[in-house]
Amino acid sequence: MKTLFWLLKHYIRGGKHKRRFFDLTSWLSIAGMALAIACMVVTMAVVSGYISTLQKSIQDSFGHLIVMKRGFGTAQEITKDIAPLVSASTATTPFLMVEAILARQGHLSGVIFEGMDPETMDSVLSVRGRLIDGTFELGTGLEETPPVVIGKGVAEKFNLKIGDEMKATIPLSSEFDRSSFRPKMGRFRVAGILDFGRFDFDSRYIVIHLKSAQRFAEVGERVTGIRLRLPDDSQATPVAKLIEEKFGHKYWTRDWIEVNKNLFEAAKLEKTVIFFVLLVLVIAASFNVTSMMFVSVMRRYPDISVLRTLGSPKWLVRGLFIGQGLIVGWVGSALGVILGLLLCYGFEKAENTLGLIPSQVYKLSTIKVDVRPADLFWILFASSLICLISTLIPASQGSRVEPVEGLRYE
Amino acid sequence: MSLIKAVKIEKSYGLLRILKGLDFEVYAGEAVCILGTSGAGKSTFLHILGSLDKPNSGQVIWNGEDLSLRNDEELSRLRNEKIGFVFQFHHLLQEFTALENVMMPGKIAGMAHNHCRARAAELLEVMGMSHRLAHYPSELSGGEQQRVSIARALFNRPQVLLADEPTGNLDTENSSRIQELFFDLKKQMNLTLIAVTHDVGFAMKFPRAVRMADGQWVF
Numbered sequence: 001m002k003t004l005f006w007l008l009k010h011y012i013r014g015g016k017h018k019r020r021f022f023d024l025t026s027w028l029s030i031a032g033m034a035l036a037i038a039c040m041v042v043t044m045a046v047v048s049g050y051i052s053t054l055q056k057s058i059q060d061s062f063g064h065l066i067v068m069k070r071g072f073g074t075a076q077e078i079t080k081d082i083a084p085l086v087s088a089s090t091a092t093t094p095f096l097m098v099e100a101i102l103a104r105q106g107h108l109s110g111v112i113f114e115g116m117d118p119e120t121m122d123s124v125l126s127v128r129g130r131l132i133d134g135t136f137e138l139g140t141g142l143e144e145t146p147p148v149v150i151g152k153g154v155a156e157k158f159n160l161k162i163g164d165e166m167k168a169t170i171p172l173s174s175e176f177d178r179s180s181f182r183p184k185m186g187r188f189r190v191a192g193i194l195d196f197g198r199f200d201f202d203s204r205y206i207v208i209h210l211k212s213a214q215r216f217a218e219v220g221e222r223v224t225g226i227r228l229r230l231p232d233d234s235q236a237t238p239v240a241k242l243i244e245e246k247f248g249h250k251y252w253t254r255d256w257i258e259v260n261k262n263l264f265e266a267a268k269l270e271k272t273v274i275f276f277v278l279l280v281l282v283i284a285a286s287f288n289v290t291s292m293m294f295v296s297v298m299r300r301y302p303d304i305s306v307l308r309t310l311g312s313p314k315w316l317v318r319g320l321f322i323g324q325g326l327i328v329g330w331v332g333s334a335l336g337v338i339l340g341l342l343l344c345y346g347f348e349k350a351e352n353t354l355g356l357i358p359s360q361v362y363k364l365s366t367i368k369v370d371v372r373p374a375d376l377f378w379i380l381f382a383s384s385l386i387c388l389i390s391t392l393i394p395a396s397q398g399s400r401v402e403p404v405e406g407l408r409y410e
Numbered sequence: 411m412s413l414i415k416a417v418k419i420e421k422s423y424g425l426l427r428i429l430k431g432l433d434f435e436v437y438a439g440e441a442v443c444i445l446g447t448s449g450a451g452k453s454t455f456l457h458i459l460g461s462l463d464k465p466n467s468g469q470v471i472w473n474g475e476d477l478s479l480r481n482d483e484e485l486s487r488l489r490n491e492k493i494g495f496v497f498q499f500h501h502l503l504q505e506f507t508a509l510e511n512v513m514m515p516g517k518i519a520g521m522a523h524n525h526c527r528a529r530a531a532e533l534l535e536v537m538g539m540s541h542r543l544a545h546y547p548s549e550l551s552g553g554e555q556q557r558v559s560i561a562r563a564l565f566n567r568p569q570v571l572l573a574d575e576p577t578g579n580l581d582t583e584n585s586s587r588i589q590e591l592f593f594d595l596k597k598q599m600n601l602t603l604i605a606v607t608h609d610v611g612f613a614m615k616f617p618r619a620v621r622m623a624d625g626q627w628v629f
Binding site: 002302306314316404 | 462482487490495519520
């Protein structure tokens with residue numbers, strides 16, 4: 001093997017000879033490979049970015065897991081029940097969800113008031129960082145006109161700006177007859193506007209102090225449930241299962257994956273399918289490598305003959321051409337990765353300025369491109385394997401050259 | 411026992427018969443010249459003796475062993491260890507310096523790099539080429555290239571040196587220097603030398619010369 005590397009090193013370095021290792025045909029093969037790899041890198045990064053942006057936006061505004069008690073309960077009661085089932089480092093925050101109708105300037109739409117506890121919410125959620133206008137002010141929970149922070153979709157739909165007041169109506173069931181409802185109207189002041197990063201949240205969510213929400217909905221100290229942030233987000237599903245197994249119908253849970261389960265599964269499946277579809281590009285590019293190798297073998301007949309005359313075994317000649325093909329493939333792949341990263345950067349820039357992602361379709365307004373080392377590994381592994389296969393036939397042809405064939409003519 | 415023995419060697423390319431049942435025998439330490447005009451089949455015969463080519467029929471026997479019974483790897487090892495080749499067109503590898511070209515048989519044999527360097531430098535010094543070690547073939551004259559190729563042929567201390575028109579591409583002065591070098595080396599290293607040439611003057615310097623015409627010996 002040392003001899004093989006020594007020979008390869010010299011062929012790459014080249015002598016003072018017009019015949020170069022990286023000649024025009026090699027560079028054309030490299031360019032083809034680089035373009036194919038760049039396509040793969042960009043596409044995989046965008047799909048991975050979509051998955052991780054979706055995941056982050058859900059976790060920022062949803063947490064890892066919500067535990068809700070049927071028929072409401074207090075935060076202390078729920079926390080006490082589930083404490084033995086989760087790790088001590090799990091953070092929790094209570095929440096109250098109130099569905100309401102918001103009417104303003106001729107627009108009428110259903111919204112969700114999300115009552116949050118300002119003291120504990122930051123240990124579970126990261127919504128504060130998603131503020132795009134105003135302040136993240138929820139007040140004390142005792143105001144007559146409580147401050148709220150609204151999703152940017154709500155702001156657009158109802159033409160709400162910082163400082164504007166709005167009215168919302170909720171149905172309250174009668175104390176005497178649970179089947180009859182009476183409307184209750186509340187008045188709120190817009191303190192801030194949030195970009196949840198998710199279309200469905202942005203267009204419906206209004207964040208309010210937990211106490212304000214409890215007063216508005218007249219539920220006393222009761223909450224819908226608690227949100228949890230676990231030390232590891234992959235534990236959300238097992239913990240949810242554990243809680244449901246232990247408490248049966250008393251509690252019901254929902255983890256962050258379930259929020260958009262179909263979308264997550266579709267995105268993961270698409271990622272796998274896209275990987276294999278784009279691999280066809282690499283296979284097509286590898287045909288260039290094969291052609292280049294055949295040309296190289298023909299041009300190096302005299303060298304092959306000299307090496308064979310001096311006693312070189314066939315495997316050494318074969319290894320020399322396989323090495324040449326792999327080097328061309330690796331240079332192409334490396335350039336492809338660099339080009340892909342540049343295109344990813346360009347994609348993010350273009351996305352930020354042109355808004356390439358239709359948020360109604362993809363539930364996200366922007367996607368952060370996510371270049372994952374695992375994706376790069378599989379791209380490079382697959383391309384190396386394809387390059388190796390593409391060199392086998394020409395390398396085998398080179399090794400079958402009889403010593404005397406290249407010696408006949410100079 | 412003869413070192414190399416060829417029995418009824420026949421070789422043809424399609425309908426063209428190149429060698430027509432040649433017998434040949436050479437003993438260890440002998441110097442033999444095969445003389446003939448261009449196209450007589452002498453290079454083809456030399457290639458067959460050196461296991462670079464295979465006859466259509468007949469046998470080449472090395473130290474009593476039939477080469478047709480050896481596989482490709484064994485023949486490669488034989489060429490690497492026992493035979494040195496010198497060609498009319500030198501056939502140096504262009505991407506390698508003079509020193510690296512001479513090192514090549516040692517590297518192929520898997521010898522240590524430093525040992526190869528030292529041995530190659532020593533041989534090039536013997537050839538009077540110590541000032542050209544780092545030069546590429548394209549920077550050397552024809553005579554210098556031929557000296558490098560002779561040094562390369564001698565790297566593994568071969569039993570036999572096969573030379574195919576070694577002076578055919580050189581001017582008169584370089585040609586006579588190379589001829590002298592061959593006989594000096596043969597004497598110093600006790601080589602068996604088989605040379606192919608159309609140069610009668612060169613052939614006359616050999617103790618034994620055979621003539622070939624149209625793929626047959628001429629007596």
